[in-house]
Amino acid sequence: MxxxxxxxxxxxxxxxxxxxxxxxxxxxxxxxxxxxxxxxxxxxxxxxxxxxxxxxxxxxxxxxxxxxxxxxxxxxxxxxxxxxxxxxxxxxxxxxxxxxxxxxxxxxxxxxxxxxxxxxxxxxxxxxxxxxxxxxxxxxxxxxxxxxxxxxxxxxxxxxxxxxxxxxxxxxxxxxxxxxxxxxxxxxxxxxxxxxxxxxxxxxxxxxxxxxxxxxxxxxxxxxxxxxxxxxxxxxxxxxxxxxxxxxxxxxxxxxxxxxxxxxxxxxxxxxxxxxxxxxxxxxxxxxxxxxxxxxxxxxxxxxxxxxxxxxxxxxxxxxxxxxxxxxxxxxxxxxxxxxxxxDPAGITPWKPGRAAPPAYQSVLGPWWSEGFAHVFSWHDGALQSRGADAPADRPPSVFRPLPDQPDVLRTVSGREAGELLRLTRDDDGRVVRMHWATYRFTRTQETFDGVPVSQG
Missing domain, CATH: 3.40.710.10 (DD-peptidase/beta-lactamase superfamily)
Structure with missing residues (x-):
């Protein structure tokens, strides 16, 4: 039929x-x-x-x-x-x-x-x-x-x-x-x-x-x-x-x-x-x-x-x-x-390679930790995105756009925390080493709220 x-x-x-x-x-x-x-x-x-x-x-x-x-x-x-x-x-x-x-x-x-x-x-x-x-x-x-x-x-x-x-x-x-x-x-x-x-x-x-x-x-x-x-x-x-x-x-x-x-x-x-x-x-x-x-x-x-x-x-x-x-x-x-x-489902559009993240955001990519949970930041479709590491595959990511003339301050335009700001903190070499999203601190390692790495002896 x-x-x-x-x-x-x-x-x-x-x-x-x-x-x-x-x-x-x-x-x-x-x-x-x-x-x-x-x-x-x-x-x-x-x-x-x-x-x-x-x-x-x-x-x-x-x-x-x-x-x-x-x-x-x-x-x-x-x-x-x-x-x-x-x-x-x-x-x-x-x-x-x-x-x-x-x-x-x-x-x-x-x-x-x-x-x-x-x-x-x-x-x-x-x-x-x-x-x-x-x-x-x-x-x-x-x-x-x-x-x-x-x-x-x-x-x-x-x-x-x-x-x-x-x-x-x-x-x-x-x-x-x-x-x-x-x-x-x-x-x-x-x-x-x-x-x-x-x-x-x-x-x-x-x-x-x-x-x-x-x-x-x-x-x-x-x-x-x-x-x-x-x-x-x-x-x-x-x-x-x-x-x-x-x-x-x-x-x-x-x-x-x-x-x-x-x-x-x-x-x-x-x-x-x-x-x-x-x-x-x-x-x-x-x-x-x-x-x-x-x-x-x-x-x-x-x-x-x-x-x-x-x-x-x-x-x-x-x-x-x-x-x-x-x-x-x-x-x-x-x-x-x-x-x-x-x-009669829609056809599946083949994936094809696209552009890499701009240099200013390349050091953001990868896993970050906040409140004890892992989050993965990535660059797709011309925008910085974030997903919880354990989020269901069908949950839309958060998408960020930089504020005019403020590349290190981005607005969450959709997804979790829509409307909130993501602030990037860089070291002397320009690499992003810490972030604050909706005021919550994000770090490369899992840390307590007072900044102590959980794996520290």
Whole structure:
């Protein structure tokens, strides 16, 4: 069975067993063409299901709003620790910070005020903000994770206000157009499939109503194709490959978005939230980043894969379903990402000799000791690096860069002690004989804290 056949079988199995009227899947990777698969019917006799069929992606919309917020931060329009009231005139709960709203730790109630999912009428932009006076702050700021559509909706209104347009306009100009996501829209398109509620006890399926989210649109409004969403997932995981010019967001900012802000369950640390992104650990230093989505008649899973053996880079998967209850698709997106690297791993790039370390750092190379433990310093990929001598092979090294005009003072730019300084001390011949990293002394022999070699008699 070919890798593509294995992927397709996994998709068809879920469509059949979860009883999904329409299932559309796409896989994006840097070293292959786009792979797509559709199974089922669009629900419109005049429009067959195909790769161009559009589905609601629900809360995957939040990842777009989060990127818009980070763009505004990078442009100096806000600080993540600003209270909402610094940028929006709100009648209540303005002390919630932007960072906490992005990570669902601000304590906002889950939905806008009112019984939205009962009456199926969403507030407009103005009403959403005005109704904050009647909404609850169900938890104190930063007490714990509590998912909130209201929080992300408020952030969408905040970004629109800062940019001088509507959320939809800002989204199109600053994300959809630059990334070429031409099939992703705010209103339902002509290619929209029908969303269903499938009867639990028969094979009947009843169409669900379409709901315009209005002012809450930044939390859950978008429609898209699996192909567009697989590309978006790949961008979230590997922006340098999908957006090499940084037109949408600096890679370093996406690194920040992927850093865990909170766990989603205090007793099961199997998932977390960054800044607008769900973090789903897969073991062995593999992380899936993205979001799930749900709207009446629709479910979506959109994730990119970071790390792991066989990963070709820019690996993203999207699973879009026209059933509001087929939760098996939430596992399918992760299964497809794992299957992609298992059945069709990336090629192995041959090692080739490179340049030696510059003379100024050659005396740093090799083993050093600190706190009784051995560390190995080396030069790879044009930078000084360090690893614990007993560190697992898959643990990334610490990487150092010299400060401008201070070659003997280096900043740790990644890995253990990121942000801390490494200071080199040389003898009269210019050889490095001692180092201090995050103020801890490093010596060529194993020594006590007061400088006595452990082997001294």
């Amino acid at each position: 070919t890798p593509q056949q294995r992927l397709e079988r996994a998709v068809r199995k879920v469509q059949a067993e979860a009883r999904v009227p329409a299932l559309s899947v796409a896989l994006h990777r840097a070293d292959r063409g786009l792979w797509t698969c559709t199974v089922g019917s669009s629900g419109d006799p005049g429009r067959p299901l195909d790769a161009g069929s559009r589905f609601r992606i629900g809360s995957v919309t939040k990842t777009f709003t989060a990127v818009l917020v980070m763009q505004a931060r990078d442009d100096g329009l806000l600080d993540l620790d600003d209270p909402v009231s610094a940028h929006l005139d709100v009648p209540a709960h303005g002390g919630a910070t932007i960072r906490r709203l992005l990570s669902h730790t601000a304590g906002y109630q889950r939905e806008p005020h009112g019984d939205l999912w009962d009456v199926l009428v969403a507030p407009d932009d103005a009403a959403l903000l005005a109704d904050l006076a009647r909404a609850e702050r169900v938890l104190p700021n930063n007490r714990r994770y509590h998912y909130s559509n209201l929080g992300l909706a408020v952030l969408g209104q905040l970004v629109a206000r800062l940019r001088g347009g509507t959320w939809a306009q800002v989204l199109h100009e600053r994300i959809l157009e630059p990334l070429g996501l031409t099939a992703t829209t705010v209103p339902p398109p002509a290619e929209a499939v029908v969303g269903y509620l499938v009867d639990a006890y028969s094979d009947a399926a009843r169409p669900e109503p379409q709901l315009d989210m209005g002012g809450a649109g930044p939390a859950a409004q978008l429609w898209s194709t699996a192909a567009d969403m697989a590309r978006w997932a790949a961008f979230l995981a590997a922006p340098r490959m999908v957006d090499p010019g940084g037109l949408v967001l600096a890679p370093e900012t996406l690194d920040e978005m992927r850093w865990p802000q909170t766990t989603t369950d205090e007793t099961l640390w199997s998932g977390g939230f960054g800044l607008g992104l769900i973090l789903a650990p897969q073991g062995r230093r593999v992380m899936h980043v993205g979001h799930d989505g749900a709207m009446p008649g629709f479910l979506a899973g959109v994730y990119g894969r970071r790390g792991g053996e066989g990963n070709p880079g820019a690996l993203g998967a999207a699973v879009l379903a026209s059933s509001g209850t087929a939760t098996e698709i939430n596992d399918l997106v992760h299964e497809l990402l794992a299957l992609a690297v298992e059945a």
